[in-house]
Amino acid sequence: MTPEWIWLAFLFAFGACVGSFLNVVIYRLPKDKSIIWPPSSCPRCQMRIAFYDNIPLISWFVLRGRCRNCRTPISPRYVLIELVTAVLFVGIYLWFFMWECRRTELEGTDSISRFFFSGGWLIYLNIMVLTAAFLAASAIDLELWLIPLSLCWLVTAVGMLTSCFAPWILHFTQDHTVVLFPHVSPKWAAISSGAAIGLMIALAGLKKGWIKGSYDCPEQPSQNTEVGDKCNPDVKEPEFEDRKEIFKEILFLMPVIAGALIGYFLMKNEGLLERWSNFTQLPTISGLTSSLTGYLAGCAVVWATRIFGTLLFGKEAMGLGDVHLMGAAGAVIGPGWVVLAFFIAPFFGLTWALYQFFAKKTHQIPYGPFLSLAVLTVILFQDQIYAYLTVFYGI
Secondary structure, three states: OOOHHHHHHHHHHHHHHHHHHHHHHHHHHHHOOOOOOOOOEOOOOOOEOOHHHOOOOOHHHHOOOEOOOOOOEOOOHHHHHHHHHHHHHHHHHHHHHHOOOOOOOEOOOOHHHHHHOOOHHHHHHHHHHHHHHHHHHHHHHHHHOEEEHHHHHHHHHHHHHHHHHHHHHOOEOOOOOOOOOOOOOHHHHHHHHHHHHHHHHHHHHHHHOOOOOOOOOOOOOOOOEEEOOOOOOOOOOOOOOHHHHHHHHHHHHHHHHHHHHHHHHHOOOHHHHHHHHHHHOOHHHHHHHHHHHHHHHHHHHHHHHHHHHHHHHOOOOOOHHHHHHHHHHHHHHOHHHHHHHHHHHHHHHHHHHHHHHHHOOOOOOOOHHHHHHHHHHHHHOHHHHHHHHHHHHOO
8 A cells, every 4th residue: 555645746736737837728728829838938038948857846945946048937826736736635635535634434444445445535536636727727717817717617517527427436334324426306306407498598599699699709719718807808899788788688687597497397287397307316327417407506606796796786797707607607517506605605705705804905806716715615614614514504
């Protein structure tokens, strides 16, 4: 058996490498450049970076934060992202499998056996994909006020796939009671399935031109991003009537709402409910519909806030990138927890606002990083939050 300190050292090094890759993602993805090719080079002199100058956490200090060829300063953000990612890779492993601050009840007498032989790696994969993607999305959002949708889609896909395969891979103790992946009742599965069908109809209508998109611009940015500035930043932004634009989004959501209502009323029929319940008891189907419900709940809570906030104040409230971000989170942590994370996020925002007030600063930041912090908080402290809600609210 591999000594745990060797495994932790490997996770730290691997996390630093992932952080190095995230730096590439953060720099290239908003520019619609390939994150694979060409190899990294200095943005100023275009000199290709040699492998020995691209060692995570080491090369930046060896080079004293400057390009070897032209001596252009290299932002400390690069080494910071690598360090934060490495710490997260080790910290989350310790939290779940060694310290067991978040209960898993997986079989095994030590962290390594629970990780490798009881399916803990699937839990870890699920969380680390979300954490790494949200870290990159937050860094991009902080700099450019946009959230790349491709990162959200990656998290959503991984969340749904792991939920499907989890029942076949995880090995629990006999008396396990924890819920590590999304789980909903057959009725909620029917509602979300109907909403998903409605969403496909709405997307088809948008593509065919039957439904008009909101904030349409003559020159759109790359399709894999949701931009804080509504149009291409290189083109003068046209004027929009925000309330009028938000009504286009309400029209887009009508098939989704109709599908959800149809699913709800179909479950009023006891015969249909029984057959649907038997179908959704299949492990893979249960995992898929539960993750889908989480995705739609995450999208819904942010989109509802966006719609009502815009109608109330006459100014665009929140961005569609935040909708996709919380949808991705919901696919991983489930509907109830993603809604809770959304209501936790303002406390992080309030902390930042207080810091600005006392430091007499006026710099504003987008909301994506606060949402990401709230999701990570729910993931890490889910057991403690659940215990608190049970004691004080009888949930």
